[in-house]
Amino acid sequence: METDGGRRYVYPTNVPGVGVAIWSGSQSFSETRSKYANFSLPNSGDLGRNLLLDISLIKTGPIASGSVVNASSFPHLTWDIATGGVNIGYAGLPIHLIDIAFTGSINFVTQTCTPQNVTVNMGSVGNSFFKGKGSTAGTWRDASVQMTGCPTFSGYYGKSNPQSSDGSGTASGGTRVANLFTLSVTPAHGLIDSANSIMALESGTDAATGLGLQLIYGKVVNASVSDMYNARNMWKSGSSWDVPAPTDGRTSFKLPLAVNYYQTADRVTPGKANTQFTVNIDYK
Known part of the structure; x- marks a missing residue:
């Protein structure tokens, strides 16, 4: 869907007319597994990576006054180091790194003057x-x-x-x-x-x-x-x-x-x- 922040995958929430988009940099996350970044550790030691996410609510249609959007209805995001492809030959894969879920609520007021x-x-x-x-x-x-x-x-x-x-x-x-x-x-x-x-x-x-x-x-x-x-x-x-x-x-x-x-x-x-x-x- 085209938004004011560019083209995003927009998912429904529990409230009609309100969608949610999650992305990182120029990459918008979809329901299918997609590559986020390459890891490279040529020598021994530790490797640190950060996952920086943006999340926005997107208006997709009329919103009823008094609607309450529950963040628990947002998509969950998982981050794994997958097996296969360039990772062939590495032991211990896949590695599950993180699960991201959301809590809280947002009230919508569409009262007019x-x-x-x-x-x-x-x-x-x-x-x-x-x-x-x-x-x-x-x-x-x-x-x-x-x-x-x-x-x-x-x-x-x-x-x-x-x-x-x-x-x-x-x-x-x-x-x-x-x-x-x-x-x-x-x-x-x-x-x-x-x-x-x-x-x-x-x-x-x-x-x-x-x-x-x-x-x-x-x-x-x-x-x-x-x-x-x-x-x-x-x-x-x-x-x-x-x-x-x-x-x-x-x-x-x-x-x-x-x-x-x-x-x-x-x-x-x-x-x-x-x-x-x-x-x-x-x-x-």
Whole structure:
């Protein structure tokens, strides 16, 4: 199976949707006996070899919330010095070196957050605020998405920062990687200025003309409007961005967004200046 770590033999666990892969270096272990390394001892003495293994859980399908993966369902690994082949002529073979088995359990939580719809009051903005094409209406308004009822985001140990165990015992060390929210935006009425990703307003006989809506975003939860303005993360049509999930156990927070009117024509005419956009949120 192709994984983000390369092609691996992936075995089922006791939980549908969760597989496990065991490998060493570039070699992925299968159910059939395969050569791991050559031993050579041309002179008398002792020969020492280490067996360094990597193990990863692989998502192979949907995982039910509350599932408990038992490590006892993982494959067992054996290491032998086999007989036959290049070992012909050596006495005492085969030699059984090691058995590796796993214990413990891992709980899976697939609870989702509940995002709240947002209505932003832009207020009444006079023509004097607009200074020409490309100008904004002064005050940026908070349009952040409030997330509630979230699970505790515990993060994960990735392939670059795994936990380890020497010999036997509980794996330790490593550094957790925060879970990520990936956000993108879909304007309801398209763009009025594609070059600057300015969203178009609702049309109508009483609609304002000569302006659209500009969007900025933050890259950390609960970022303030001033933080977003200072960072200048301007939304670009078709783009997406990541926001790390909080790691302190909080279950409610904001994914930061802010909006402002943006002049797109030489002249702005008064009227209603309403629009909508959808925020698409994925998290992993």
